[in-house]
Amino acid sequence: MVDVLHKWGNLLRIFVRSRFIRSASVAHDDLGEVSALSQLLAMLLAAGLSPQQALMHARVERDAFFDNKPPTPLALLAQVWRLGLELGASMKDLLVSLSHALAHASQNSREARSQLAGPQAATRLVMILPGIAILGAMAAGYNPLAFLLLQPVGWFLLVVAAGLMWLAHTWSASLVAAAEPTTWAIGMPTEVMAMSLRSGASLRHARHCAQEIADNYLTDHSELEQCDVFMELSTRTGVALSDLLHAHAELLRDRARNSSRESIERLGVKLMIPLGVCVLPAFIAVGVLPLVASVISSTTLK
Numbered sequence: 001m002v003d004v005l006h007k008w009g010n011l012l013r014i015f016v017r018s019r020f021i022r023s024a025s026v027a028h029d030d031l032g033e034v035s036a037l038s039q040l041l042a043m044l045l046a047a048g049l050s051p052q053q054a055l056m057h058a059r060v061e062r063d064a065f066f067d068n069k070p071p072t073p074l075a076l077l078a079q080v081w082r083l084g085l086e087l088g089a090s091m092k093d094l095l096v097s098l099s100h101a102l103a104h105a106s107q108n109s110r111e112a113r114s115q116l117a118g119p120q121a122a123t124r125l126v127m128i129l130p131g132i133a134i135l136g137a138m139a140a141g142y143n144p145l146a147f148l149l150l151q152p153v154g155w156f157l158l159v160v161a162a163g164l165m166w167l168a169h170t171w172s173a174s175l176v177a178a179a180e181p182t183t184w185a186i187g188m189p190t191e192v193m194a195m196s197l198r199s200g201a202s203l204r205h206a207r208h209c210a211q212e213i214a215d216n217y218l219t220d221h222s223e224l225e226q227c228d229v230f231m232e233l234s235t236r237t238g239v240a241l242s243d244l245l246h247a248h249a250e251l252l253r254d255r256a257r258n259s260s261r262e263s264i265e266r267l268g269v270k271l272m273i274p275l276g277v278c279v280l281p282a283f284i285a286v287g288v289l290p291l292v293a294s295v296i297s298s299t300t301l302k
Contacts (some may be wrong), residue, residue, distance in 0.1 A: 035102035089199030130287030145292035168278035185217035
């Protein structure tokens with residue numbers, strides 16, 4: 001009885017987290033949201049509901065759900081769901097695995113974005129300093145603003161500074177994009193193949209299902225090559241292929257999570273490069289050089 005209450009308590013908690021998912025549309029196609037939806041559906045199935053009832057109780061509009069196109073996380077969930085219905089397979093374990101993979105990817109994505117906070121704060125501070133320097137110079141009797149706005153060299157410095165700031169922004173965004181997890185689908189083709197085999201599908205059809213997932217969501221198909229190796233191993237030794245595939249899928253996801261975490265840890269250092277190469281020279285261009293020029297000009301006139 002306690003276990004049942006605990007299970008339904010978890011179900012209620014996940015349902016509250018997922019209450020905003022009124023329809024499975026692309027607008028809600030966020031890693032964290034799809035992770036919560038996947039886990040909710042898994043628990044509804046585990047509670048004994050049919051797939052149709054699970055979608056209804058999760059408040060997912062069936063037509064919108066299946067209309068999602070790859071390669072989004074929600075489209076992957078819909079494709080897994082469709083395959084499960086076609087095969088009559090138990091989707092609970094696969095949905096839990098997908099939920100965990102998406103949850104880790106969502107967490108890594110947030111951590112990658114948080115790494116931007118320090119460099120962004122430093123950039124804002126550096127870009128405020130030229131204004132402070134110009135005001136201080138004007139209070140001291142110099143006029144660097146006139147040099148920037150009225151002299152061709154000043155215009156050139158403004159253009160250079162703007163270009164450097166744009167480059168810093170683009171560079172930082174590309175570093176964050178490269179570090180953000182794009183591997184949330186790793187292990188899913190292998191897991192789908194294992195699910196297909198457990199449901200009684202033929203080896204050929206199970207391999208086709210895995211190929212379909214890989215074609216839509218992965219650029220590297222080395223995962224399928226390993227599936228072929230396991231197929232040969234299972235044929236030679238009689239080892240249950242579905243168990244081999246499931247264990248390998250877990251290993252692939254662990255490796256992907258560790259790789260993403262290492263990339264994010266390196267991101268904090270990499271983001272300092274645009275700050276030093278672009279932002280600081282932009283500060284010198286609009287904050288230091290005009291001040292030096294105005295001081296020299298005033299000294300020459302005197």
